[in-house]
Amino acid sequence: MTIDVPTTGRSLPQLQPISFIGADGQPTDTPTEGLRIPSDATLIGLYRQMVLVRRFEAQVTHLTRQGRLATYPSAAGQEAAEVGATTALAPNDWLFPTYRDSAALLTRGVPVAEILAAFRGDWHCGFDPHEYHTSPAATPLATQTLHATGFAMSAKLKGEDAATLTFLGDGASSEGDTHEAFNFASVWQTPTVFVLQNNQYAISTPLREQTNATMLADRAAGYGMPGLRVDGNDVAAVFAAVSAALERGRGGDGPTLIECLTYRMESHTNSDDPTKYRDAEEVEHWTQFDPINRLEKYLRSTGALDDDGVTEIAEAAETLAETVRDAMNTEAEIDPRELFAHVYSRPRTAIVEQQQVLEAELAGAGFAAAGQA
Amino acid sequence: MTIDVPTTGRSLPQLQPISFIGADGQPTDTPTEGLRIPSDATLIGLYRQMVLVRRFEAQVTHLTRQGRLATYPSAAGQEAAEVGATTALAPNDWLFPTYRDSAALLTRGVPVAEILAAFRGDWHCGFDPHEYHTSPAATPLATQTLHATGFAMSAKLKGEDAATLTFLGDGASSEGDTHEAFNFASVWQTPTVFVLQNNQYAISTPLREQTNATMLADRAAGYGMPGLRVDGNDVAAVFAAVSAALERGRGGDGPTLIECLTYRMESHTNSDDPTKYRDAEEVEHWTQFDPINRLEKYLRSTGALDDDGVTEIAEAAETLAETVRDAMNTEAEIDPRELFAHVYSRPRTAIVEQQQVLEAELAGAGFAAAGQA
C-alpha cells in the first residue's frame, strides 16, 4: 500500500521527566534530550522572578481573602513552569495565558493593577495585549490553544520571526479544542509551544480521572509532533525545553508539546475547599519538590548566590507586595458608560439609545427616583 | 516524583498494517499481533456480504443519479471495513454508524427501504434503532463516537454483556468530539471499539492535510488505549481485529482504536466532483487492493469457493439490487401531520395550534386557496 504520510518524529517521550536540578538541589543524571542547563546568570534571573512571583501570589491570595478581589486562582507551587516558560519568550513572541497564569503576566511585564483588574472586577482584560504581546487570559478552557495556533500560523505566513506559547492545564487537555489545536499546529507546522502544566488536579478532579495515558505528553505522538515531559518544578529544565521548542518553531520546524509535571499547592481559587478531595499529606509530600528551594540550594552550591543575594531578592519581593497592596487599595475609576463603548467599532443606534436609558437612570431622572424624592 | 498514572499499554502500533490476505490473494507474512485468520466458513460469509454490499452501493448510486434519492454517499471500495467490522458484532452489541455506513446497516439486517429513507428524504431515520441495536446514522461528524462511548458506559454500569462499535472517518478524526470520546472511553474503560475508516479523503481534503501523524492509530497511545493499524481492504484482518477488540471490551479491558486503511473509490456523494482534487491514476492505483477480488482469489485457492459459489452469490446480489429498485420505486406514504408528532413525548398546545394551521392549509381553507378558486 502506498499512502503518503509523514514518518518522522514517531516516538513516545522518555518516561523520566527531564530535569537538571533535582529536588535536593543537586544536578541530576536524567537524560535531557540534548538540552543544556541554562547559565548561572540566567538561573539567578529565574530564581529572582520565582521569588517575586511567589510573593505576588501570596499577597494577592491574602487580599482576596480580605475581599479586595472577587476571586483569585493562585499558581503557588507552579512558579518554575510559569516563570521558566515565560522567560524563554522573545519580546516579539506572543503569550496566550489562562486565568491561572498571572505569574506569567507579571513575568511578561504587565503592571500589577492591569493583571488584577479582571479579578477585582474592573474590566475583563486590564492590559493592552499589543503592548505586552500577550493575549487576554482565557477563562473558557483550552480555547486559547487555538488562538495561539492561529496567531503562529499568521506569523509564519507573514514571515515574522515570532513564535507563540500557550499554557494549558491537565484538565483543559481533555477539551476538544486542545486536540484541534495540536492537530492544526502540527498539520500547519506553526511555531507554537504548548506548555501543559500538569498540576495533578482540575479543580477537584485528579489526573487519573482525566486521562488513562501514562503521561499527557504521550498525546504528541498522535499528531506527529515532538512531546516532552519535564520536571515542571525544575525551572532550569522548563526554561531549556521551552527555549529549544520556541527556537524550533521559529526555525520552521513546527509545534512542540511540553508537559510540566507540577502541583497546585493552593486551593483552586479562594472559594474552593480542597479538603474535600485531597489530604494534607499529599500537599505536604509535594513541598519537598519545591521549585524555589532547590534552585536556591543549587545556586548557593555553585557560588552564584549568597545570603546577600537572597536578602536583596527577598526585599525586592516585599517591595512588589507593597505595590500589590497599593494597587488593590486604590479603587479604579470605571465609567458605567464604558459598558457601551467597546462592543463594536462603529456606533449602533440602538446601543446609543440604551446608553441614554442608563444615563437617565444615573441622573436620577426616572419614575423611581421621583418616587423616592 | 510519585505521580499515580497508569503505565500500561504504552507503545505505538506497528507500522505495517495488519493483514492476513494480501492484495494478490496470497497469505501475507505481516505480523498480526496475536490475531488469527477467520475460518473459511466465516470468510465465505464475509465474501458474500461484501459482494451484496458492493451491488447495493452500485445500485443506490445509480438510482441517485436518476434522481430517485436526494443524495447518497457510497462506501464502494470500503466493503471490507464495513462488512468485516459489522459482522464481528454480537446481536446484543450496538452499532453507531455514520452517513457513509449504509453497507454496515445492510449487514446489520436493516431493511433496504429503511436504510434509504433518510437519503430519499422520507424521514431522518427510517428504522427502529432498538430493533437492530443500531443508532441512527450520524451526519454531524464525530458526534456518534461519544454516543457509542456513553452507551458502552451504561452497559458496563448495568453489567450488560454488550459492547459498542462506532465508525468514523479520517476527516472526523480531527473533530474535538473524537478526542473527547477516545479520552472518556479510556478513562472509563468502556467496551467501545472505534473503527476509523481512513479512506484517504474528507470530501476533497487529503489525509496529509488532515494529520501530520505517521498514522491515525498513533493517537491511541496518548489515551492509554490500544491502537491498531489494519489493512482495511483485507476483510479477514478487519474481522479478526474488531472481533478481538469487542471481546476485550466485553471482558472489561476497555476501548480499542482500529484504523482501517482503505480508499473511497466513488465521489464523496453524487454531488461531488472528485476530478477537482484527485486524478484517475490514483483511483486506478487502488483497484489493485480491491477487497473482494483478493478474497475471491484466496478462497478459490483454498478450495472454499468455486465458480458455482461465485455465481450463486452474484445472483443473490442481483436479487438484492432488484429489492433496492423496488423499494425506491415505491413511494413512501408520509403524512404531513407527522411533522408535529414526534418532537415531544407530551403534546404542546402551541404545536397543536400549528398543526391546525397546516391542516387548514391542506384543506385549502385559506385566503390563498379562496383567491385561486
Next chain:
Amino acid sequence: MSVEAAPAPATAPTSVTMTKALNRALRDCLAEDDTVLVFGEDVGRLGGVFRVTEGLRAEFGANRVWDSPLAESGIIGTAIGMAMNGMRPVVEMQFDAYAYPAFEQIVSHVAKMRNRTKGRISLPITIRIPYAGDIGGVEHHSDSSEAYWTSTPGLTVLTPSNPADAYSLLRESIASDDPVVFMEPKSRYWMKETLSLPVTTAPMDRAQVIREGTDATLLAYGPTVRTALDSAEAGAEHGLSIEVIDLRTLSPFDDETVSASVRKTSRAAIIHEAAQFGGYGAEVAARLTERNFTYLSAPILRITGFDVPYPSPKLEEFYLPTVERVLDALESWDWEL
C-alpha cells in the same frame, strides 16, 4: 433495571436553600430510580462548585455519581448514549458559558433524537445549567443563555426561582421522557425558604401568578422574580396594583395563564437579565401581542440587560435590570389612574 422503592421520608419544615432543595431532589431521584446517574465536572468528591451534588457520591457510590473528564461535549455526548440505553443522566454544565462547547450535541442530537427516530428513542436527560449573574463572577460566569435553548425546538427549558420549585421541577425534569435544560439562577442558590421536603408544586408546564394585581402584569423567571416582586411592592407605593407571574417554564410557554393575566391588566412587561436584542423577552412580547392585541393598552415592554456582553462585577449593577429600571418602564406607560 428495576425502580427501587425508597420513598423519601418527609422532613419537618426547615429552612432550606435552593442548593439544598436541588441536592435533595437529586438524592431522592437517585434513591428511587436506579437508572438515574449524576456526572459532570467536579460533581463527585467536591459535590459541585455550588455544592448542589454534595454528599451524593458518598451515599450512592461512584457508579451512580462521578467526576467526568473535563469536556462538556463529552459529557452531553456520553449522556446521550446512556439515555439511548435506558438511563436517566443528570449532568451539570459548571457555568452556563461552559455549556457552549456542548452546543452541537445539545442542538443537533439532544433536541432532535426523538423526532429523528419517530419517537422510538427518547432522551430523558436533564442538563443542569447554573446561569445568570449578580454574584460578582468574572467573565463567562454570569451569562444568561436561555434564548439559545428556547429557540431550539425539541428542548424543554425550566428555571425555578425558589427552593420549593427547585425541588419539584428538578424531580419532574428527571422523570420527564423528554430532555430538559434546567437553568438554576446562581444568585438565588442561597435563598432560603421554610419547607418540608419532598414537596410538589405546580406542574412544570404552568406559569404561576405569585402576586395578584389589576393594573399591569410583570413577567419574570429565575433571578428576576425577586426584582418583579420588589417592583410590584414599590409600585404599590405609587398606587399601582401589579400582578407578578413567575414563568417557571420558558419552553413551552404557558399562554393560557399569561394571556389571561394580560387581558385582565392590559399592560405587561417581561424582565430578564439577558441582553434585550433577540432575548427570550422578544418571544414573550411577540406572542402576547399576537394573541392579545386588542386587549393591550400599551406595548409589552422588555426590561432587560443591555445589548452588550455581560460586564465585569463592578459594572453589574448598571447592567442588570433593577427595581428602578422597572419603575421607570412602568412610568413610560400612559396611566389613566
Next chain:
Amino acid sequence: MSVEAAPAPATAPTSVTMTKALNRALRDCLAEDDTVLVFGEDVGRLGGVFRVTEGLRAEFGANRVWDSPLAESGIIGTAIGMAMNGMRPVVEMQFDAYAYPAFEQIVSHVAKMRNRTKGRISLPITIRIPYAGDIGGVEHHSDSSEAYWTSTPGLTVLTPSNPADAYSLLRESIASDDPVVFMEPKSRYWMKETLSLPVTTAPMDRAQVIREGTDATLLAYGPTVRTALDSAEAGAEHGLSIEVIDLRTLSPFDDETVSASVRKTSRAAIIHEAAQFGGYGAEVAARLTERNFTYLSAPILRITGFDVPYPSPKLEEFYLPTVERVLDALESWDWEL
C-alpha cells in the same frame, strides 16, 4: 502588510449567480488586501461544496486560500489568532448546523474580544455560513441558525438575498473591523441577476424597501425575500398594496427604515424559515410593536417555519412558509378595504 492596489476591473453586465458574485467578492478582496485569508473545509482544491471559493486557491496560492483540517472550532479558533495578528480571515462553515461545534469560540471570543480588551483588539473575521433549506438537503443541512447569532451581542449578522447584495455586503463584511456572521441562503445560490461587477449596493446597516405599498409591510431576508415579493404580487391580485422590505442586516436592525414603513402601512409581518418560537421574528415583532404601538392596526405577524426540527426533504414544502401561508396570514387581518 501592505495593501496592494489591484483595482478590480469592472465587467460588462452579465448574468451572475449569487455563488459567482460571492466568489468575485472574495477574489477582489484577496487581490486588494493581502491580509485577507480564506480557509476552511474543502474551500481550496474543491472550491467549496457550493463552489463559492472556486479558483481562488489556483489564483492566490495555498498561503492565501487553503483547506484546513476538519474541525470547526479549530477553524474559528485559529481565525481569532490570525485576526489578533492583523489578518482578515474569511472562513466557511460548510453547512450551518456545522457551525455549532464552533459555538463557544464564536460566542465567547469572536463576539467578546473587542469589548474584553476595551477596543484594543478587534477581530475582523468574516464567518460565511450557508444556511436555510428548500434544497432537499438531508438532516442538518437546512437549519436556519440566525437567532443564535443575532441574540449574541458583539456580532454583526448579514444575509443577502440577491447577487448584487451578496457581492457588496461580503466586501463590506471583509472590510469591517468587527466580526461578521455572513449568512448565505443556500436556496438562492443559483439565483441569477444581470450585473456588472464590482457593484456597491446600500450600506450594510440599512434595510431596503424593495417594493412600495401602502396597505401592509412584509419583512423578509435571505431566502424569504422571494416569498415576500411573490406574496405582494399575489396580494395585489386581491387588491392589496403591499410594501416589501429586505432586511439584509439582521443585527443591527434598521429601526428607522422599517418603522417608517410600518407607520405608513400600520400592518406588518415578518417571514422566515426558522421555527417561530424564539426565532428572529420575535425580536422584529417585539421591537416594532414597542416603537410603533399606536400606529399599528393589527399585531405584527410572524409567518415562519413550525416549532419543530427542520424536516426531511419530502416534508419541506409543508414546513416552509409559502406564499399561501403568507396570504392566509394577510387574511387574518381585519381589512377595511
